[in-house]
Amino acid sequence: MTVMEAPAPSRRAFLAGAGGLVIAVALPVKSRGQSGEERIFGGGDASNIKYAPNAFVRISPDNTVTILIKHIEFGQGPFTGLATLVADEMDADWSQIRAEHAPANAELYGNIMFGGMQGTGGSTAMAASFDVMRKAGAAAKAMLVAAAAESWGVPASEISVSKGVLSHSSGKSGSFGEFAEAAAAQEAPAEPTLKTPDQWIYIGKDVPKLDTGMKSTGEAQFTLDIYREGMLTVVVAHPVKFGATVASFDDKAAREVPGVVDVKKISSGVAIYAKNTFAALKARKALKVEWDESAAETRSTDEIAAERRDAVKSRGAVAGENGTVDDSAFADAANSIEAEYIFPYLVHAPMEPLDAVVERKEDGGVEVWMGSQIQTMDKATIAEACNVEPEKVTLNTVLAGGSFGRRAQSDAHFAREAAEVFMAAGGETPVKLMWTREDDIQGGYYRPLMVHRMRGAVNDAGDIAAWEHVIAGQSFVANSPFEGMLQGGVDATMVEGASETPYALPNYNTSAHIINNPVTTLWWRSVGHTHTGYAVETFIDELLEKAGKDPVEGRLALMTAPKHQRLANVLKRVNAMAGGMEAPEGRARGVAAVESFRSYVAEIAEVSMEDGLPRVHKVWCAVDCGIPVNPEIIKAQMEGGIGYGLSAILFNELTLDEGGAVTQSNFHDYRSLRISEMPDVEVEIIASNEPPTGVGEPGLPPIGPAVANAVRRLSGATPRNLPMIKSLQA
Template identity: 40%
Template sequence: MLNHIDPAELPRALQHMLDREQAREPATLPRRSFLKVVGAGGFALGTFPHLASAQTAPAAAGLKPTEQPLAFVQIAPDGWVTVTINRLEFGQGVQTGLPMILAEELDADWSKVRSQHGNADAAYLDPLYGIHLTGGSTAIKHSYTQYRELGARARAMLLSAAAARWNVDVSTLRTQAGTVIGPGGRKAGYGELAQAAMALPVPEKVVLKDPKDFRIIGKPTSRLDARAKSSGQQDFGIDVRRPGQLTALVAHPPVFGSKVKTLDDSAARAVKGVKAVLRVPLDRGAEGVVVIADGYWPAKQGRDALQLTWDDSAVEKVDSARQRVQYRELAKQSGPRAFDADMAPLANAPRTIEAEFVFPYLAHAPMEPLNCTVQLSEGRAELWVGTQFPGVDSAAAARVLGLKPEQVKMNVQMAGGGFGRRGLPSSDYVVEACEIAKAARAAGINAPVRMVWSREDDIKGGYYRPMHLHTARIGFDERGNVLAWDHVLVGQSIVSGTFFEGGMVKNGIDATAVEGMREPYGLPMRLTVHHPKVNVPVLWWRSVGSTHTAFVMETLLDDIARATKQDPVAYRMRLFGDKHPRHRAALQLAVDQSGYGKKQLPAGRAWGVAVHESFSSVVAYVVEASVKDGSPVLHRATAGVHCNLAVNPKSVETQVQGAAVMGLSMCLPGSAITLKDGVVEQSNFGDFTVARITDMPEINVHVVPSADPPTGIGEPGLPPLAPAFANAIAQLTGKPMRELPFKLA
């Protein structure tokens, strides 16, 4: 993750070793759902005028900033095309997918295409939601038509420039791989025409290619950032280096919302390289102590030397064991309902199931911990950060620093993962970095300050996927027909109190908490929802509500299939009927490619099946699993994916594989964030489990062919993995899985 590490970042002993061994040259060392927005009208730019600075490129009459090719396409004299992306690249492949779409309609030479991040300019708003946003698997889904039209407009301008140069009718010209070709074999490269072309009027209406003529879209394509990342040359936000830059580490309170009670910083100030020790306000009314030094290591040593006590008398001290009991009691109470079918048939149902499910808090744990670099000058601020919300974060920075939005420059950096953690309505870590920079300046420090969270800070410091408890009472007949399904969901709301609340909380129910319940099966369900207030910060986590709702729905359906002695695939197909062809296609593809029902599994193995739609895409898994020495083992997973048109099949494959790994991680012992007396008990990968190479199954991904506009793919591969795995284990043990991570004993 770190490309060129400053020796000041290292422990003193390593610095001395490097000094001895590399005295002739500088020391360098080589180096990974959000939200489903509804009611998008509430997020229009008109509602949040501070989210974007003025459009810098010349505007074409009748076109929005998001439709102006000059903000997205730069063609150099040598023909290289640079495409600006309106999303954060943090591993999902958007830095390749969006340029592929634009380059297709531009008719560019793909071997001469590169990409760069946009910023908080109005051009880079999500064209549907009107907010700067990377999340909800929306990048390709929302910008597919936008980037096609951008490429087509730029191509039309290049054709017009060539027609003017050669004094011919534009209809006599065509383009091919970065070249305009005219009558008599005349040719001009895009680089020769670009300057004149970009000065021409931008056409409002353009004709897009027929998909049958695509030569880039739909072809498996290696990522533009693959070489830099695989060779350790890629810079991330954590790698930002500004002249004179200092590094800041914060001592956060162990209980959320606490304040400093006593502080002795004498030992910290005595550490060589420490420049300042300051008290700073933190997220959610808390207070912390920042140590600012000339590198990460002295800042860490200084923080370790602080003598601190905390005042947590005014905040709740959450305890996971007590919380489970409290949620269980809350589930017995009446509350608002998302669905309200008649439950009378429960009383006389021939067969019934009662179940309780528990899902723990989960940390996002991206490979690159949170960071943000802030440089202040007179009346201006410049930020370098890998952010999912550049406009929101720019506005938050301006507010904290007492500046106007146009006085804040946002430099969006490549990020090493995020899974939702870098897109927070409160901008917690960006606000923290700005508070530090402001305090440092007040203390006479006029240098750029890079705030870095350690891995421990990242895992212990929130925000988390909420803990959830579900209860279900289901009545069904001997054929598996559900007569009544009484369901209760208890868990914190992730959008209450944010600017998303107005569009996403209805009747007291957070839409992200219940997404994935009931559908596509259309069951007679009564769904009661409770959103308790708890002193644990929560946030969307890759695939959001579907992380728990898919598990509940797909394992309970398997329970019904087993109880009525039906094949789980056939049972689901019957429930789909003729109304859900994409679900049927995805599941059938996974079945066909896995050999389910046709091949004999080795002794001790069982099949597991699950299918789920999230973010408008459907993913089905057929898995093979066993139990070895009392532990569940996933051997093979075959995915059937329906995401409509796959712009880059390679990215679809890698995204589903990565999502499956996160889904597997949820099942493994130790994959839980727990609290004792208000303190998070986990701190690093030693006690917060993520899947290792030794846990990895064979994962095969197959995509249902389609020419329809693409749907989301960053998150849909996660939800059905855990229930498919659980269903296989239940087949082997006869015991349904009711908790994540799995507990077999």
């Protein structure tokens, strides 16, 4: 561990910009072995990265302590969460804590769960930061104490720290700010001592979120809010069919719109440059583009689904199996069920559509502002597209208006489009590229359209004798930089949650077909669990019913393996919270429990039917995510995951018309859950001493099946052709 006294040239701007003295603690952190979902982003082998130094704490003479946050803040709470860890170890006063995004620098801010790449996703921010950030805080505190000891001529061991004040029994005391400069000259401890849980002052207790104030006054700066001197606003006319390219265009009328400065062809379409947003939008409407559709997807989603429905009639590459599953197991069973599920394409539709600002730096490099979720990929892509060395790219991570996976682009397509737009106009004029809602809804990178076929057999004893699960759909990992995720022809992101279930099934077989097409797809909040959680949790519920078993007790009886006990525990907890599965007259309750991203969530939904659609009145949710660092953020993420999942399961599908053009274009036909449709949500967090795991995604997977299981009790059938509005009102 070293103190950065002489920052490298590339770091100077950042440190000089700090406006004071800096303790930049560089911590050597041994990486953890990768497992499970970390491989999604990891690509390489993390065990090769022996030390990942990190610099996180900045103390200013004005007594503010700024924590540099290596994960993008778009609502899941890393600003507050990671700052909590540092502030606790420092014994800082919460009011002196600030948070800002760390620079894009994988060496300093790489995600140890992404093989060292800097990025956010897979609900890893807290899990990957718990030790690192606490050590950074403990080291900073030790250096402050050492500086005070030297100044006061007393042993460091006699100095105590509380609420940002250093003090000694002699009566001497001082603030962090007063000792910032002297502390920076101290030797950083090689292995700082961390507090024991009983000494925590902020972890596990609630602190006010650091970004609430600025998000209540309009002061919070998102990418769209950045205006640079002489900047042009750019919109791009994109093809209406996936895989189409520009054949020719007529920009005469577009150029006549006052304020329009230029029109250029780029690889993804035709870019319009204007002095203001309205002119750019107006000109785009006036632009005429002929598209070359020779390589485009021209099938409708019905046709794409038909291809997958055909594929699931036979097994694909084996993703998980146990015992023997053959046709006779179903034919001979006392009870058997066969079911086909169709999960549509889903749009992430974050409130802030994609945007970026690019400008030339004085040193010939480029500076970019965007809601970058995988900084390492975005930065490399910008460098390549702008033809500059990666060291000359300054990528500023900006607060983003949601993501839900949309900004974690394995192909960095948006950073590429922004860089291309900048370069196509000469590479000197600052540009802001903005997508409209139409670009967002029609622009691809959807949750893939997936088809599942399941068969289950219940024997005379009421046991599940056979379970067969076949999945077909696109793999966004195939042909991407994350292709290493494919193993034996199986994409883990397609089958997670299905290749292995929490239930003891003596005979099961899960397999998958990868069928790709030009519609671009991407991870969508909770990834494979968006569809596997629904399929597995509705199917087990039906089989238990066939077997005459209670949905809660029946599940618990099958959760026998030691590794599924935390899931069993949240299921028991949620059942106790709801007071069981009995619902008032006219309503029914459904339950589901899903482990995802190493967090465990069970939910019970109370539902009635109104005008042929489920109305969800109340949701009880129990979550075990290890040590609950920020309980209110955990609860908020459960609420948000439930609302986001409910929107999709009730209303959302992105369809392609005959010919392949996208049907929907904006929130009027791609409906979003509204406050009047949001159930009351009650969340309980299981007390735990296990290391913390993520909460951004795990609240989502159980809500769909919990509602579906309640609907089955009310209407007699599980909605299997999603969204529910389609199968229930059809």
